[in-house]
Amino acid sequence: MNLPIISENPRERLVDRELSWLSFNERVLDLAEDKNIPLLERCRFLAIFSSNLDDFYMIRVASVKRKIDSGLFKANSAGFSPQELIKEISKKTQRLIDRQSICFQESIQPELARHGIEITTWDLLSSDEKKYVSKIFTDRIFPVLTPLAVDPSHPFPYISGLSLNLAVLVKRPDTQEELFARVKVPPSLPRFIETQELEIGKFISLENVIIANLEHLFPGMEIEDYYAFRLTRNADLEIEEDESENLLESMEQELLRRKFGPPVRLEVDIDIKSDLVKRLKEELSIKDEDISRYPEPLDLTGLSRIADLDRPELKFKPFKNQIAKELREVDPENSDEFFAAIRRKEILLHHPYDSFNSSVVKFLETAARDPNVLAIKQTLYRTSGDSPIVSALIEAAEAGKQVLAVIEIRARFDEQANVRWARKLEDVGVHVVYGLVGFKTHAKLSLVVREEAGVVRRYCHVGTGNYNPKTARMYEDLGLLSSESDLGEDLNKLFNQLSGFAPLSEYKRLLVAPRTVRSGLLERINREIENHLSGKPAGIRFKLNSILDEEFVEALYRASKSGVKIELIVRGICAVRAGIPGISENIKIRSILGRFLEHSRIFHFVNGGSDELYIGSADLMDRNLNRRVESLVRIIEADHKAALIELLDEYLSDEIANWQMMSDGTWQSISKLPDGTAVDNVQQLLIDKYRIGQ
Numbered sequence: 001m002n003l004p005i006i007s008e009n010p011r012e013r014l015v016d017r018e019l020s021w022l023s024f025n026e027r028v029l030d031l032a033e034d035k036n037i038p039l040l041e042r043c044r045f046l047a048i049f050s051s052n053l054d055d056f057y058m059i060r061v062a063s064v065k066r067k068i069d070s071g072l073f074k075a076n077s078a079g080f081s082p083q084e085l086i087k088e089i090s091k092k093t094q095r096l097i098d099r100q101s102i103c104f105q106e107s108i109q110p111e112l113a114r115h116g117i118e119i120t121t122w123d124l125l126s127s128d129e130k131k132y133v134s135k136i137f138t139d140r141i142f143p144v145l146t147p148l149a150v151d152p153s154h155p156f157p158y159i160s161g162l163s164l165n166l167a168v169l170v171k172r173p174d175t176q177e178e179l180f181a182r183v184k185v186p187p188s189l190p191r192f193i194e195t196q197e198l199e200i201g202k203f204i205s206l207e208n209v210i211i212a213n214l215e216h217l218f219p220g221m222e223i224e225d226y227y228a229f230r231l232t233r234n235a236d237l238e239i240e241e242d243e244s245e246n247l248l249e250s251m252e253q254e255l256l257r258r259k260f261g262p263p264v265r266l267e268v269d270i271d272i273k274s275d276l277v278k279r280l281k282e283e284l285s286i287k288d289e290d291i292s293r294y295p296e297p298l299d300l301t302g303l304s305r306i307a308d309l310d311r312p313e314l315k316f317k318p319f320k321n322q323i324a325k326e327l328r329e330v331d332p333e334n335s336d337e338f339f340a341a342i343r344r345k346e347i348l349l350h351h352p353y354d355s356f357n358s359s360v361v362k363f364l365e366t367a368a369r370d371p372n373v374l375a376i377k378q379t380l381y382r383t384s385g386d387s388p389i390v391s392a393l394i395e396a397a398e399a400g401k402q403v404l405a406v407i408e409i410r411a412r413f414d415e416q417a418n419v420r421w422a423r424k425l426e427d428v429g430v431h432v433v434y435g436l437v438g439f440k441t442h443a444k445l446s447l448v449v450r451e452e453a454g455v456v457r458r459y460c461h462v463g464t465g466n467y468n469p470k471t472a473r474m475y476e477d478l479g480l481l482s483s484e485s486d487l488g489e490d491l492n493k494l495f496n497q498l499s500g501f502a503p504l505s506e507y508k509r510l511l512v513a514p515r516t517v518r519s520g521l522l523e524r525i526n527r528e529i530e531n532h533l534s535g536k537p538a539g540i541r542f543k544l545n546s547i548l549d550e551e552f553v554e555a556l557y558r559a560s561k562s563g564v565k566i567e568l569i570v571r572g573i574c575a576v577r578a579g580i581p582g583i584s585e586n587i588k589i590r591s592i593l594g595r596f597l598e599h600s601r602i603f604h605f606v607n608g609g610s611d612e613l614y615i616g617s618a619d620l621m622d623r624n625l626n627r628r629v630e631s632l633v634r635i636i637e638a639d640h641k642a643a644l645i646e647l648l649d650e651y652l653s654d655e656i657a658n659w660q661m662m663s664d665g666t667w668q669s670i671s672k673l674p675d676g677t678a679v680d681n682v683q684q685l686l687i688d689k690y691r692i693g694q
Contacts, residue, residue: 010079013557013583015575015665017078017548018060018085022092023667024572025052027593027659029096030669033103039111040314041595044307046104050300053093054162054232057265061089062234065264065290077550078575090289101294104303115314117306118202119192119297122212125204129195133204136193137213144189145210147217150180156283157182161233161261164299166207167276168214170221178224180279183210183217185228191302203306205297227272229280230298234261267292267299316595321355321473322690332362335370339450342459342481348640349479350647351465352596353690356472360446360479361388363461367448368396374456375402375449377495379441380421381466389467390421394428402449403430406498408441433499439514441498442624443631444479444617447491458488462510462633464600464615471597476683478600478615478644480633484509487633498629513630517618518551520632524605524612525555529562531608539606540566541648545599546573547620560586569651571598573621579663589661590670592651594683602644603632613644656682 015023031037032045067082075081080088109119125133147168148157159165164185171178185207192203207228214223266286268277270293280286312318326347330337341347342363349359365388367373376396378389397403407422426432434441444463449456465477482488486508493505494512505512511520525540532538540559547553547568553576560566566587568576578589592598603614616632618624635641650656657679659667672678 010075010077013577013580014078014550014553015577016076016080016085016088017573017575018056018064018089019078019092020548020573020575020665021056021060022089022096024591025049025056026096027591027667027669028052029099029103030659031593033099033107034671035107036671038315039108039115040307040309040311041316042108043112043303046100046108047301047303047307049096049100050303053096054301057232058161058235058261061086062261062264064089065262066234087289094292097292097294100300104300105295112306115311116201117309117311119306120195120202120204122204122208125195129202132197133193133195133209134213137209137216141186141189141206141209142213142216144186145183145217148182148184150182159231159263159284160184161231161235162299163187164207164228164230166210166226167229167272167280168218168226169224169276170218171224173220173222179221181218183214185210190305191299192305200309205302207297225273225276227269227276228296228298229269229272230267231263231284232265232267234264263290265290265292267294269296269298270294319352319595319687320691321352323358324349324354327359327362332358335366335372338362338366339370339452339459339483343457343483346484346637346640347481348635348637348643349463349481350600350686350690351472351477351479352474353686357388357469359481360461360463360467360472361392361469363448363459363481364389364392364446365395367450367459368392368399368401370450372452373401373448373450375404375447377404377406377445377447377449377491378467379406379408379443379445379498381408381440381442381444387421387467388469390425393425393430397425397428397430404495404499405430405432406441406495407432407434431499438627440623440628442617442628443494443512445491445494445631447488447495457483458485458492459483460487460491462487462491462616462631464617474596475599476596478602480615480635480640484636494629494631509634509636511614511616511632511634513618513624513628514626517630517632518549518625521603521620522551522555524603524607525552525559527607528564528605529559531606532559532562532564536608537606538564538608539604540564541568541602541604541652542620543569543598543600543602543648543651545571545601545619548573548575549620549622549625550575552620556587557583560584567648567652569598569648574661577663577665578661581663590652591659591661591667592656592682593659594657594681596683601632602648604645604648611641611645613641615644650682650685653680653682656680656685658682 028045028049032042032049064082064086073081150156166183168181168183169178170181189206191206193206193209194200195202195204211226263284263286266280266284268291324347326341330341367376378393393403393405405425422432444465446461448459450459460482461479463477463479465475490507490510497505511517528538528540547570556566556576561583564586568589570589570591574589576587576589578584578587601616601618605612613635614632618630618632624630635644658670660670661667
């Protein structure tokens with residue numbers, strides 16, 4: 001693969017993956033700092049920022065540190081050696097954490113108090129409040145606590161990943177000997193506790209309550225000092241499938257090993273004593289660049305507890321999604337009517353504006369109970385804990401239908417839930433498979449085979465998002481319900497490939513990774529170049545979660561140099577750099593974040609005036625293109641093409657809030673028009689648009 005453009009001065013041509021991800025999380029932090037966003041939603045964004053950073057360290061930073069530990073010094077394609085990169089990550093993370101602390105301490109916390117929601121400390125409680133909280137400590141907290149001393153007969157305790165801990169220094173009154181002990185803040189208890197039984201609005205952190213009652217944990221000892229600390233461990237699973245006879249059992253064993261991954265990050269209070277930090281560094285094998293320091297409270301993921309308070313005036317206005325217009329007149333109890341609606345015309349769904357439950361879930365529930373349905377085939381990457389989709393598959397199997405479930409038990413951080421679902425489905429006779437060896441199954445596919453008047457017809461759903469009704473209320477995604485014969489045949493072939501042996505299947509409407517997504521999209525980028533050079537209409541517009549693959553970065557630079565106008569909407573990681581003289585002047589990149597997580601993928605090629613559009617599950621990353629089973633479906637209905645083009649127009653309008661990438665790779669928030677007028681929020685525009693039935 002020849003990449004001449006990227007190979008010259010790589011840091012100027014390619015944005016590093018990890019640093020780009022930190023820029024994405026910085027945009028999440030921007031939302032927490034935005035005073036135009038309702039207060040409790042800002043709390044939620046601050047919690048999301050913290051949770052995102054945990055995941056980043058557990059997976060991405062752990063990967064970089066593994067390279068360092070292996071003695072690798074070679075620079076990556078963006079020009080950073082692992083050693084240089086970990087220093088850059090550490091510096092940028094500390095800057096973001098400093099901003100996070102200022103946002104919480106100086107903006108959100110005082111604003112919460114102004115609205116009657118107070119996060120207080122023990123010293124500021126009234127006597128009645130102390131009495132109430134003390135009883136909670138005695139009845140609910142104290143029985144769960146396990147102080148662990150460190151002395152010659154008690155080694156330094158194991159510190160679990162993402163646990164919040166108290167380092168306590170105690171002294172023997174008789175000998176004045178100073179000793180160290182660790183108290184784990186129980187994750188099974190609420191992080192913030194109400195200070196009055198009937199007064200909801202005043203809270204104290206769990207660790208603050210424990211600190212105030214340390215004498216109960218160490219009777220007869222003098223409490224010298226105490227500090228909170230938190231450890232993040234490597235949680236990246238590594239399973240060699242070709243060495244594993246049973247993938248399900250291997251995953252269960254690997255999940256147990258995850259708890260004992262090596263440390264990758266230590267969070268401490270900014271005022272912690274240097275000798276205690278030194279001890280923690282030695283005991284946990286942590287380096288200075290792996291330490292994050294900021295004011296307590298540590299671990300602001302706990303703010304989700306505050307964000308969930310029933311204070312609607314401090315949240316986004318209630319949003320009610322709509323039943324897709326093609327399904328509004330359908331009797332939900334009449335399966336013939338439901339399938340007839342899909343037969344009449346393909347149905348393009350846009351979640352969460354179109355209800356997921358009344359479309360996708362209803363599709364599978366209807367199929368499960370319909371006596372004319374012969375078989376259901378389904379991919380499951382992530383789903384909810386009480387999934388109605390899994391329940392529908394179980395019901396179908398118990399009714400005697402042929403049911404195939406392709407479960408990706410390696411879906412990161414959902415492995416445990418997927419292992420449980422796999423076991424449960426197998427118990428009722430569902431054919432459970434785990435996809436192709438060496439590949440994660442990330443495609444979002446559902447196939448229903450139904451007999452109608454002696455004819456077997458196939459009904460399909462292809463989507464951009466997971467089959468998870470809970471996240472479907474918060475994730476922006478697209479989907480297609482169809483009975484079109486070519487698509488039905490494509491899905492039939494793809495499921496056969498996933499469950500059996502069909503590596504050379506050819507598809508009519510699908511691009512399928514790892515075989516044809518890369519080649520198919522690159523071919524279409526090259527076609528746009530040829531069309532532009534020959535004077536035909538040309539242009540490229542992508543909406544993605546991430547773009548990182550170097551071959552696509554090179555292809556887009558080549559198209560830009562040829563004069564093709566390119567517009568990218570990228571929520572997360574973006575290796576492409578816009579506006580580089582002589583390379584990417586014709587590339588504009590923006591990012592949109594907000595109330596809903598932008599998750600859909602749209603690929604639009606002007607194609608000489610005959611617009612070609614795809615939606616699907618794949619981002620432009622090596623893992624999606626080479627190491628996952630992904631699918632993109634070509635849109636064929638003229639009105640659906642028009643709807644997607646209009647949607648892209650709305651996202652790319654100069655009058656909506658967004659972040660735009662500058663030529664140096666940084667992102668600039670666009671919240672006002674040049675004349676000072678506030679810009680619109682595209683998600684709110686879409687809520688309003690769907691509310692009036694368009």
